[in-house]
Amino acid sequence: MPDVSDPVLEVVGLRKTFGDVVAVEEVSFAVRRGGSLAIVGESGSGKTTVAKMVTGQERPTAGTIRACGRDRSAPARGGAERRLRGREVQIVFQDPYSSLDPRQPVDRAIDEVLRLHRPDWSAPQRAERVVELVGMVGLDDRQGSALPRALSGGQRQRVAIARALAAEPEVLILDESVAALDVSIQAQVLNLLIDLRERLGITYVLISHDLAVVRQLTETVVVMHRGTIVERGRTEDVLDAPQHDYTRRLRASVPTPGWDLAAVRRALHETRPVRPLTPSC
Amino acid sequence: MNHPESAPLLEVDRLGLDLLVGGVHRSVLRDVSFSVAQGEAVGLVGESGSGKSMTVRAIDRLLPAGARQRGSIRFDGKDVVSLSGAALRSYRAEVAVVFQDPRVHINPVRRVGDFMTEVLRTNRSVRRRDAGARAVEMLAKVGIPDGERRLDQYPHELSGGLLQRVMIASTLLTAPRLLLADEPTTALDVTTQAEIMGLLDELRSDLGLSILFITHDLDLAAAVCDRTAVMYAGEIVEVRESRLLHDDPLHPYTAALGAARPLLDRTARLVAVPGRPLSALEAPTDGCAFAGRCPYVEPTCTSAAPVLVPADGGAARCVRVEALRGTLGGVPHA
């Protein structure tokens, strides 16, 4: 069970079923204010479903989700509550190409969020904040007023980050946010995310299948396999000395210089009976 | 397996390619040269738009209409570009392609068995039942024990990893000599990727297969390939022994790729190259394509297109290769 002092996000006994299929079972974790947590897993592990429940896109079948001390297991009642939740948890998605409205210039997209969360601000106040946010994610003024189609994938992902930050959320969920980027761009965005956390003290929840990215960005980790958490702990401990079989296998599957393919093969042959290859569709 | 040291199995020499984009021919590959020896695994690494997939298409003669090709591609001494008809078909049987996404690269409305045995039945006149038996045998070899059942299934009833094994097994049925693996694991999970890579490695050692392995992942290429060529904007910028490429890169772009990738065993600030990767279509013709992002750029870099300079048993396309030697690798993370 999670034992974290001052948790900004706390999930207890989360369960989600789709028809007869159990997607998520008994998932509990907590993140301290300003901390960072990675939810690691492969496709079908349930990590994305957990993220969707935390952001309110899916309703949990059972279990509770609390952010900033307030329950968000049930759908929000009314606009005020929705907006309040928006100031608690924000999300940045994987695909930089579809995560922005193609008709909306960058500054207007950010302004729309500011108008929603800061109704008392004047237009010049909001404009000033837009410039600040655009600069914060490393875009220049010209890019700040461009349409998404004029931007590259990495630049669009910066816009998506700026838009999420506009609500000044406590928790930022990064749902495979750097997975679709080319390696050299990925490094830029990773560095940006690290800087932003240092500067803003924001909490990250990273959903990822990429252990190296997890190591780069988070302090704690939970490993999910087939809907349940199989291992949890400090990121470096879990990655350097994995305890659970699945985590070990995951760790051994990451290609590194000096990767011993023969050993990988042996390990896989050994574990194969444990995990029968069943059709997933 | 005996490896004749003489002529390489596949030899790509100064390959150039223009594609018809919006009615105009535009260059996507320039001066691409590399070779794959019998039993050797060679990696072709690059970011999106670098031209690595087009190189595979050129080798397998799968270019879109209107493509213009320069240079030569030789397989086992024969000129590939001039092949046609039955000769082209038998060449394609010897050079098998494993595509990135088996889900779209296998006909969805035909059974797995039809897909696997099609080549044997049509080109080799093997009877359906014999072909089926061989397919089952091959499925067992790639780690699918219940082959008979699988042959009756449709592709959508199999998982991605299983389907990729089917794809590999089907290529092996014609006993190819060269496998063109075009990002065969990009669409798969990490553990499935490891299984597939282990399988490919096993096939290479057991059958003496040559492999040209296309990927965007430098670490993956380095882990399984003897030699690796790095592509940027339609050109090969460096080709080396994989181990050297990683520890002691000669080209600034190779070094940048290595330094940009986060590590599994330690946390350190990444060295990010500014800007975005140039696509092959945007590359300048009169200078180094990487010059705009290169921390070591000099005026000479943009005055003329650099050529591949032989160095340390490989080659690098950089005018400053001698000056930078030994300074790019070492500690990739500052």
Add this chain to the structure above:
Amino acid sequence: MSAVAAPVAGTRPVRGRRRTGLGATGWVSAAVVGLATLVAVVGPLVAPHDPNQADLVQAWIGPGGDHLVGLDVQGRDVLSRILAGARSSMLGPLLIVVICMLVGSLLGLVSAWRGGMVDAGVSAGLDILFAFPGVLLAALTAAVFGAGLWAAVLAMAVAYTPFVARLLRGAMLKERNQPYITALEVQGLGATAICLRHVLPNVFPFMVAQGSILFGYAVLDLAVISYLGIGVQPPDPDWGVMISENQSGILLGYPLPALCAGACIVAVVVAMNLLGERLLERAGKDGGR
């Protein structure tokens, strides 16, 4: 072809200026549509003769004098009837398109947004409506309420609605599933605001394009219904009615009046279709990220 070239071309993040032109065909089509619209508005006012003034003695007289395209079965000026008939032939379809677009986009939006039971219910209802071909609905309405332009418009609007709703549901569902919509939901923006500010504007070019194609079909179907005698009633001028009235002329060797009306219908339908296809292409490009 494009699929093959995609790995190279599709990865370019910065695209050139998008083409905003309609192309030659598009502009010619737009001109034809514009002309037809103009005639529909001012046609009856500029008609050189009274479109309903019959003179049986003058029936089937060919072009000449002050009758540019001759006289019809009852000796009425064909040009005047074409000009006057444009009004019902264009206005009726416009009404049909407006009605089924409004109803269709509402149903499509609700289905796409709510999903689940609502979606299933709406889909089932639309499926049932699909079983009624437009002509049949028109016959049914005519039998019940009496034949006329309004009955025909109502019948066609009902017949088109399931088609439009399904089309728009697909487009809206695609938009609704875009991550940017989810991002706005997570921000706390309400469903109505998201639909009005983001979903509808993004689907709008597609709606205009489909509306244009639909308008072509509506012109055609309404003419069919009037031709059959269960739409606009003679002697009111209407292109469909004109064909039906003057069909006997074909056997008698005077095909011009019927063909003139037919040509008008075909011209508007073709122009609307071509224009719609160009718009559709542009909408697709616009949506392409």
Add this chain to the structure above:
Amino acid sequence: MRIGYLLRRVAMLAVTLLVASFVIFAATYVAPGNPLAALSGGKSLSPEAQTALERRYHLDEPFLAQYWHWLSGAVRGDLGVSIPLHEDVSTLIADRAWITLSLVLYAAVIIVILGIGLGLLAGLRPGWIDSSVLVISSMAAAVPAFVAAIVLIAVFAVSLGWFPTIGTGDGFLGHLEHLTLPAVALALSSVAVVARVTRTAIREEVAREHVQTAISRGIPQHLVVTRHVLRNAAIPITTVTGVTIASLIAISSVVETSFGLNGLGQYLVKSAQGKDIAVVQGISLVLVVAFVLVNLVVDTMYAVLDPRVELGARAA
């Protein structure tokens, strides 16, 4: 799996027919005017006669009971009586159904042969064949059936005298001769639509990755085309062709009117104009049943052709 899909379609079909029959019958109730007035031909009736007539036509019973009488009759093949004609609706329909049926079948044959044939040609032979098919079909697609009808009559019947203008002829060849122009007029725009869809389906399939795989494995060109391109393109082609043919059922009324054919469609229009509600209801029901059945055939073929069918509904 696929059986489940078909069972769902059949259940949906039953519900559709039930609702459709209800809507069709309810029209009687919405229609202004007293059916008895029409029945008596405007004469005033004695109270006894009125009661007798009401009893005979179940007019004294509540709406749902009347609907039940009509529906259960319809299932047995009894569609009631045409009040103006004093004849059984079923007989009236049966006399005319074969013309519509043969017309639609004839047109369907033309659509399948010409439409799919031209589409295949255009799809597989880029160049001048493709462009000419494209140009011709884009023009033909816009020609409505009644315009096609007058042009065909003007050219082939009146000027050239190759075909009769009116009537249905005697014997099989006579029917064929008389129905040729109407069937062509009915099929024309559909041929164009099917040809275009076929061409697009072929082109899309040719560009698919799995076709590339087949080529890269050294499968001979003609087998790539038949086993992969045509086989897979058959799915959308069948769907569109089927739906197009289903739509002819209603459009045939236009051609029947143009050529003076005594078919169901023309009779439907005539009865609608004459407010013969019983006949309109009967024909409407028959046409809806036919339309829905053709669609069921399309769904069945789709399920046969596409093994993935249980994953989702038909891609409309």
